[in-house]
Amino acid sequence: MKYMLLIYAGSADAEGCEPQDWMDYEKAMRDAGVLVGGHSLADLTTATTVRVDQAGERNVTDGPFAETREVLGGYDVIDVPNLDVALDWAARCPGARGGGSVVVRPIADFGDFAG
């Protein structure tokens, strides 16, 4: 069962958010054989949003609107047996500390219906 861990940034200077902590975390996931993939996202100021309206008109704007403090900073996809194990990995993520949070979402599996 695959889960995506959506990592929302807390304050950058929080304890446990050193680059080394992130590297340790990734290594732990690789060693356990659960890491499917993941990326950190570049700074929010580099983001661009595209919308296409009903007439097919493209509308490009700067950034997503970051009025909330919840900013998506990266994601990991892991493959583990169930939600409890996924939550354990999410809790170990440095991004879950220092005011940050990790949202755990199962990745839809349509294989059931394909037989």
Add this chain to the structure above:
Amino acid sequence: MGESDAGAEDSQARPLVGSAGAAPASAEAAPSIEAAFREERGRLLAALVHRFGDLDLAEEVASEAVEAALTHWPVDGVPRSPGAWLLTTARRKAVDRLRRDTAYAARLAILQVEADRADPSPPADADGDLPDERLQLFFTCAHPALPAEDRGALTLRCLAGLTTAEVARAFLIPTATMAQRIVRVKRKIRQARIPFRVPGPDELSERLPGVLQVLYSLFTEGYAASSGQTLQRLDIAEEALRLTRILHRLLPGEREVAGLLALLLSTHARRDARTGGDGEIRLLDEQDRSRWDRAMIEEGRALVVTALTGGPPGPYGVQAAIAALHAEAEDVISTDWPQIVALYDVLLRLTPSPVVALNRAVAVAMRDGPEAGLTLLATLADDPRLRDYSPYPTARGDLLCRLDRFAEAATAYRDALALAHTEPERAHLRRRLTSAEHRCRGSHRIEP
């Protein structure tokens, strides 16, 4: 009563009509079948969930097994081991279903492999006894990933064996709404793959309070409204008590489970004395203590000892100890108030909350007099969490009455009336208000 879904509801009547030849036997057997099923349902469901890892499938085949029982038992007699009969029948039906539905089979085959890997020993159901897998169902129903407001409903549905309609009645919401909520919460369990498992020893301290919270909320849900007109909800309190007993049997070494059970027993022991003939509220000092359930109080007291022995106490153990002190006192005056205040001090450290502080203030007033209580209440006056909490002005009114400050007491009761939610509470407050106003006028008349 005990069926798991709407489809099974009419099955109660059907076999009685269908097997005319066995009519006397069926009429006689029906209640015992009902009782057997009610008792076995949570356990049956848990065993099926353990085996197949799918709550919906488990519920469906459990219902079908009961339907089969209602057809066969009135004719053939109730089997020696009804639980095992139900489990075997349900498993056979599940296998039939899996053969019909290959997509289902593929999914369950994977689940089954995982389940076997996690627990290599097969459930010990071969010798006729139904295995007890209910503990994992307790933890699934109270899983922190589920919406808090749905955990109690799911527990009543899966472990207490109530129908969706009964659960809806318990929470005073329409059946259709409850059905939607249960469908939604079961979908999350399936799609997010919330496991059916008992947390390991290292996780237990983190997860057990959630389970206890569900049971305690269910109990208070039923208990707070024991107005006499809504007997239905007293049933919920009893169901919560029954489930807590089961949890205690499954986790005999967990002291907070013993504490919760003791608390529920000591509280429930007063159920008959809590209301008067017209369903009006009777407070502790007005209750006829001969109507308290002595057996329950004794059972609770023994459990308090377990809850408080062998380590630092937990909040349920402390609350149970307070309830036990009330229960063993002859009357309000001779209650061991110093000890109760000391226990509230402990409770306040464990669970700092303004409601606990309020209860402590009332106990201090009993120990040291109403002035001392009022002084403590004044320190809570600005707490926003008590702003809409009617027991706060009620307590003030009661203490002011004891100081013959009836005009101020009347004001406090009026504040409380504006905040009270249930009719029995409002009636009770109106009674107090009238009395305070009456005595207020009385005292004025004496003055020149």
